[in-house]
Amino acid sequence: MTFMQSLQAARRGNDSLVCIGLDPEPAKFPAALRGDPDAIFAFCRAIVDATADLVCCFKPQIAHFAAHGAEDALERLIAHIHDAHPGVPVILDAKRGDIGSTAQNYVVEAFDRYGADAVTVNPYLGCDSVQPFLDRADKGVILLCRTSNPGARDLQDLLVRGGDGIERKLYQHVAEIVAREWNANGNCALVVGATYPEELADVRRRVGDLPLLVPGVGAQGGDVAAVVKNGRTADGGGLMISSSRAILYAGSGEDFAAAARAAAQDLRETINRYR
Numbered sequence: 001m002t003f004m005q006s007l008q009a010a011r012r013g014n015d016s017l018v019c020i021g022l023d024p025e026p027a028k029f030p031a032a033l034r035g036d037p038d039a040i041f042a043f044c045r046a047i048v049d050a051t052a053d054l055v056c057c058f059k060p061q062i063a064h065f066a067a068h069g070a071e072d073a074l075e076r077l078i079a080h081i082h083d084a085h086p087g088v089p090v091i092l093d094a095k096r097g098d099i100g101s102t103a104q105n106y107v108v109e110a111f112d113r114y115g116a117d118a119v120t121v122n123p124y125l126g127c128d129s130v131q132p133f134l135d136r137a138d139k140g141v142i143l144l145c146r147t148s149n150p151g152a153r154d155l156q157d158l159l160v161r162g163g164d165g166i167e168r169k170l171y172q173h174v175a176e177i178v179a180r181e182w183n184a185n186g187n188c189a190l191v192v193g194a195t196y197p198e199e200l201a202d203v204r205r206r207v208g209d210l211p212l213l214v215p216g217v218g219a220q221g222g223d224v225a226a227v228v229k230n231g232r233t234a235d236g237g238g239l240m241i242s243s244s245r246a247i248l249y250a251g252s253g254e255d256f257a258a259a260a261r262a263a264a265q266d267l268r269e270t271i272n273r274y275r
């Protein structure tokens, strides 16, 4: 199955638009895991096993593993998700972007080394930098469009003139070029932050049914109702609404996985109320 097919199957099977971001922060782990040399893997596996029936995808963030020299734990975690929860696709959040020869190596890293089903990519080096990702038609390529952070407006809102001579904001141009030109294999999606619901509605208007990865609910304060209303497609889908810290660290004791499950369930229910 392609990434897009497994995403749709997981969304339907689990009746969920929830993406759980796997951003391990050892300082926040429960005391019982602190002496464990494999704590990052053990923590993330417990979260995954407690929530896999509630999500449409998981999204491990690579810096949260690499900062601790835990790339091996990331490899094993993605393999574990595929073995134990084969219907749930994995997005590697790596935000890659470089000239073609280096991009080829990022492709091998994400899809062959880590076995991810999709990867986040920075589009600002242009089409040739993204092409090696696009060529892997079975994999998802999730391009940054309007990010969730306060500084998103610094560059992404600058006015640019497209080939048609019409001025638009840079993020609007990214949305349109991805939907119209880069998505020839049907494997593209866009990142739009939950913290900017107006921009989310604007992107949805420009890209038809293209899937949107929407981080920024939970710890960053994005409004779930506004995200669903402004970002959903006509069939009540088209969104991967991602939350990391608010789910991972919902509890701090030995029951952390159960607390994460309750938080994920709560997010799924809130989303489904507005779909």
Ligand SMILES: O=C(O)c1cc(=O)[nH]c(=O)n1[C@@H]1O[C@H](COP(=O)(O)O)[C@@H](O)[C@H]1O
Residues within 6 Å of the ligand: 021, 023, 061, 093, 095, 120, 146, 147, 148, 149, 191, 192, 193, 215, 216, 217, 218, 219, 220, 242, 243, 244, 245, 246
């Ligand atoms: O690509 C991303 O996932 C991403 C894009 C964006 O615009 N904003 C954003 O927060 N993210 C990631 O989504 C996660 C958000 O984490 P929480 O704020 O804890 O839910 C982090 O791993 C970020 O790196």
